[in-house]
Amino acid sequence: MAEIPGAPGSSTSLVQRIKSLIMKPLETWPAIAAERDTPGDLFVRLAVPLAAIGPVGQFLHGQLFGYGALGISYSPSLVGGIATMVVSYLLALVSVVVLGLVADWLAPKFEGEASRAAAFKLVIWSMTAAWLAGIFQLVPWFGLLGIVGLYSLYLLYTGVTPLLKVPQAKAAGFTAVTVLAGIVFMLVTAPVTAAVTGLFGLAGSTIGSDDEVKIKLPGGGTIDTGKIEEASKQAEAMANGEIKAASPAQLQALLPASLGGYQRTAVESSAMGQMGSTAEGTYTSGDKTITLKIVDMAGMGALAGIGAALGVEENKETADGYERTGTVDGQMQSEKWDRREGSGSFGRVVANRFMVEAEGEAGSIDELKAAVGAVDQSALAGLGK
Helix, strand or coil, X not given: CCCCCCCCCCHHHHHHHHHHHHHCHHHHHHHHHHCCCCHHHHHHHHHHHHCCHHHHHHHHHHHHCCEEECCEEECCCHHHHHHHHHHHHHHHHHHHHHHHHHHHHHHHHHCCCCCHHHHHHHHHHHCHHHHHHHHHHCCHHHHHHHHHHHHHHHHHHHHHHHHHCCCHHHHHHHHHHHHHHHHXXXXXXXXXXXXXXXXXXXXXXXXXXXXXXXEECCCCCEEEHHHHHHHHHHHHXXXXXXXXXXXXXXXXXXXXCEECCEEEEEEEEEECHHHCEEEEEEEEECCEEEEEEEEECHHHHHHCCHXXXXXXXXXXXXXXXXXXXXXXXXXXEEEEEECCCCEEEEEEEECCCEXXXXXXXXXXXXXXXXXXXXXXXXXXXXXXX
C-alpha cells in the first residue's frame, strides 16, 4: 500500500511530494494517481493548512503595511481584517469541495472516468501552487509574485489525464470549463463575503424571467448563465480539436520590425501545447524601451471573453498617473500610465482569445497604444479561425 502523503511521521515525504509536483508534474502525477490516500486525508493534510496561507498573509499585509495604489492608501480595521481573513479561508475550503464535485461530474463528458476520489485528489494537489503563492501577499513588494499561483492551472491541466483518464487532446477543454466553474463560484459567493466583512463586493443577484441567473457587479454590468454557456461551448470546441493554438512563428511574424522611432532589438517566442503560444519583441529608442507581446490563449481561450461579459469598469487617477480597465468594442482593454516615471502599459484582447500588450518606458501612453495598433489585428483574429 502506498504511503499516504502527510501521514504521521511522513512530513518530509509530504514536502518532497509537493516540491516534486511543482518541479516535475508530468513525472509526479502518475505516482499521485497510484496512491490510495482518501479525499479526507488530503483535505486535512493539505487543504486545511495550505489554504490558510493566503488569507493570513493578506491579513498581516493589511495590518502591517495597509493597501494603496497611485498615492491612495488605507488600512483595514483589525475586526474587518479578521472577518475578511476568516471568510476568505472558509470559502477557499468550500471551493475545494465545489471544484472536486465539478471535476468528477465533468470527467465523463470529456471522455474521462468519473471518480470522486481522483477528482478531489486532482483539485487539492493542483491548488498547492496557488496556496503556497499566498505567502507573497505578506510583503508589499513581493505581492506581484503571487501570479506564480497561476501555475496551478498548469498542474490541473497536466493531472487531468493521469487521474481522471481524460484524453490529452481534451485536457485543455476540461481545464477551461473547470476554471469557469471556479469563476462562477467566486461571483456567487462574493455577496456573502461583502455582507460579512462590510467591504465593497457584488451588489446582489436576481433571477430573470428567462430563468437565467443574473449577477450584478460593482461598477455596473451583469453576467448571466448565457455568457457562461458560450464560454463552455468555446471550451468544448477546443476539446474537440476545432480550436488549435497558433504557432510561435505565426505570432512572431506579426511583430513589426519597428515602432515609429523604436527599432526591434530582440525577439523571442514559445509554445505551451494546447495551452497556447506567445511571441515577444523588444524595441528601443535611445534610453527608452518598449516590450510588445502577443499571446494566444488557445488552451484557456474560453476564459478570455469572461471579463468583457462582466461589463466591469475600473478607473483610478491621481496627479501622478492613472489606471483604467474596461470594455471597448466588446473586448477587454486596460491601460496604466505613471507620469513621474514616464512608463506604463496598454493591452487589448482580440477575438476573445489573443492578448496584445505593450509596456515599458515611452514618450507617452499614445506610443504604447500605437505599438499595439501596429499589430495587424485582422490577421491575428484570422489565426483563430
